[in-house]
Amino acid sequence: MSENPAEGDRVSFRFRREEHLKGRKEIREVFNKGRRYGCRGAKLFVLKNNLQYNRICFTFAKITRKEQPSWNAVSRNRARRLGRESFRLMKDRLLKGHDFILLVYPGEANVKSERPKKKIILSDRLNQLESLFIKAGLLK
Numbered sequence: 062m063s064e065n066p067a068e069g070d071r072v073s074f075r076f077r078r079e080e081h082l083k084g085r086k087e088i089r090e091v092f093n094k095g096r097r098y099g100c101r102g103a104k105l106f107v108l109k110n111n112l113q114y115n116r117i118c119f120t121f122a123k124i125t126r127k128e129q130p131s132w133n134a135v136s137r138n139r140a141r142r143l144g145r146e147s148f149r150l151m152k153d154r155l156l157k158g159h160d161f162i163l164l165v166y167p168g169e170a171n172v173k174s175e176r177p178k179k180k181i182i183l184s185d186r187l188n189q190l191e192s193l194f195i196k197a198g199l200l201k
Contacts, residue, residue, distance in 0.1 A: 076149045082118035082160050091118070091160045098196040102181075105193040106162040115152060117161040119144045124167055132167040140165050143186040151191060156199045163190070 082088060095108035110116065119141045124132050144163050194200050 074149055074153075076145060076152075077114075080114060080116055080152070082116040082162065087160065088118055088120075088162065091162050095160070095162070096197065098193050100189060100192055100196075102166050103189055103193065104164040104166075105190075105197060106164065107197050107199065108160045110158055110160045112158055114157055115155055115159050115161060117148055117163065119163050119165065122164060122166045129167045136167070140181070140186075143181065143183055144190070146183060147187040147190045150187065151194070151200075154201050155194060156201060159199065163193075 082091070091106050091108045095106035098105045098107065121132075121137050121140070144165065148161075148163075191200070
C-alpha cells in the first residue's frame with residue numbers, strides 16, 4: 062500500500078480480511094446474544110464488539126431440496142457475492158464496532174421493483190441490507 066497522503070483521505074471500499082466474522086465461538090455468540098432484525102428474505106443479527114471496525118458473516122437458512130429445489134450451491138454463492146458487495150458498498154455509512162450475521166432465505170427480496178420477479182440483483186440486496194441496518198439504527 063502506498064504512503065501517499067492523498068490516498069489516505071479516500072474511503073476504503075475493500076472488504077478486508079479482518080472484517081470477516083470467523084470462528085465458531087464468535088458466530089454462535091452473535092446468534093445467541095445478538096439482536097435480530099428481519100425482513101422478507103433475510104434476517105440480520107447484530108452484536109456490539111470492542112473493535113474499531115465491523116465484522117460480518119453470511120449464512121443461509123437450512124432449506125431442503127423438496128421445499129426449494131432451486132436453492133442450490135450456485136444460487137447460494139450468488140447470494141453470498143451480492144451480500145458481500147452490498148456490505149462493501151455501504152460499510153462506510155455504518156456505525157463502527159459491531160458484529161453482523163446476515164441470514165439469507167431463498168426467494169425474492171423485500172423490494173418494490175418494476176421488473177418481473179426473477180433473480181435478486183445487486184440493487185435488491187442493497188435495498189434489503191439498507192432496510193435492515195435502518196431497523197437496527199446503525200446507518201449514519
